[in-house]
Amino acid sequence: MPRFAANLSMMFTDAPFLQRFERAAAAGFRAVEFLFPYDYSAAEVTQAARAVGLEVVLFNTVPGDWARGERGLAAIPGREEEFRAGVAKALDYADALGCRQIHAMAGLVPEGADRAAMRATYLENLRFAAEAAAKTGVTVLIEPINTRDIPGFFLNRTEEAAAIIAEVGAPNLKLQFDIYHRQIMQGDLTPAIETHLPLIAHMQIADTPGRNEPGTGEINYPFLFEAIDRLGYQGWIGCEYRPKAGTEEGLGWFRPYRGG
Secondary structure (H helix, E strand, C coil), X not given: CCEEEEECCCCCCCCCHHHHHHXXXXXXXXXXXXXXCCCCCHHHHHHHHXXXXXXXXXXXXXXXXXXXXXXXXCCCCCCHHHHHHHHHHHHHHHHHHCCCEEECCECECCCCCCHHHHHHHHHHHHHHHHHHHHCCCCEEEECCCCCCCCCCECCCCHHHHHHHHHHHCXXXXXXXXXXXXXXXXXXXXXXXXXXXXXXXXXXXXXXXXXXCCCCCCCCCHHXXXXXXXXXXXXXXXXXXXXXXXCCHHHCHHHHHXXXX
């Protein structure tokens, strides 16, 4: 049965962040993910998760200045030292939280940028991140993101990510397969999951259009969940969606999987 992790950056947002852990556990989730924990100490986040028995399965490395629109540093020439410091900080949090996966966001392509130079920077930074993460048993993930939600994001297509992973060649560099982003950019969901399954360490979901919960849009999620289960996927599936009318009110889709 598929295993789902609540995304605390997008779900239960009517409560302060540290209170969302309790809400997720009460709703039947056994794991959580979130964008960034860095506004709180690692001890505070760890306590919030452990108090209700939740596993933390994913968060992002430091993205640069998020408030000013930056969306990652991994592919940005000239920001290598900042990226590496962010990786070290993420790994400190991962160690405290017992989290075994971190996502290194690629970043945005500046106007007139040299994509070849950005790709070279991306490869170098990912090699560094994977080597550093391997020392503590952590897997580094990269995620193709659609050009509608984040215009100008460097990595957009599954095949691009697979090629990057192959070129880096680190066994702990894997693919974060977001079904919502894939549907917008390429579709062909089930064959893509089957093709890339050996690389996929984490999945995420939202329906399209709207980025709301499963059952509110065009994706046949019951069919897809059955296919994911049949293919033997063992990782978590993060619920990175915006609830349409309240988080708990929109969890009807989750009832068959509650406790999984």
